[in-house]
Amino acid sequence: MKLIALPAFADNYIWLLHTDRHALVVDPGDSAPVLAWMQAHPSLQLDTILVTHHHADHTGGLAELVARTGARVLGPALEQMPVPTQGLQQGDGFDWHGLQFQVHEVPGHTLGHIAFWAQPTGQDPLLFCGDTLFSGGCGRLFEGTPAQMLDSLDRLAALPGASRVCCAHEYTLSNLKFALAVEPGNLALQDHWAHCTRLRSQTLPTLPVALHTECAINPFLRSRQASVAAAVRQHDRLAVDDVTTFAALRQWKNDFR
């Protein structure tokens, strides 16, 4: 099974997974990059589209792709979708040509946001997490609360460390700049910054990234670590427990330039 990141808009990735005959895409905000790729690979059939949440940069290509390919769409049961969608909730699963996907509800960025996890035979697992977890960061809280997002990230962080984190945006360098302001002494973070800077200088994606790397460098997965919590509390005296610390960290990032 092969995994490809199709760039879309300024900084989105539409993830494409394919076998010898079938293809699946995740969060096609634009149909054009997907249709161009399918045209270049005429032996493959796009038969499944996964959607993590309702924002237009993740759903804008659905109508055109469904009209052109007849692909089935699987997405969040709790959100409005622009095309008929098989709604999925926490604990649901489905099969795609022998690959078993698990569905995790991860509210925070939006209230119905879901993530998809699967373990292809002989490969590291895949995590399609939309705008919940980014490399070095997390999604903005447009609909959910800090407590919901912290719980969602805790549950993603509990997945196998080798999981390949497939986020929907290339926000890594700006996230890592903030992460370095929070944890300047984190050596794994300094290494990852150098690695990602090299990748971006060649306009290569910084994704996917291993979940265990994220757990070592992402302040939003590390808000209970003494180094992160101390930095947040120095920044915001209202940060007194896990949730208020996470909320203050998210607010600090919102204001960070």
Ligand SMILES: [Zn+2]
């Ligand atoms: Zn979004």
Ligand SMILES: [Zn+2]
């Ligand atoms: Zn997005």
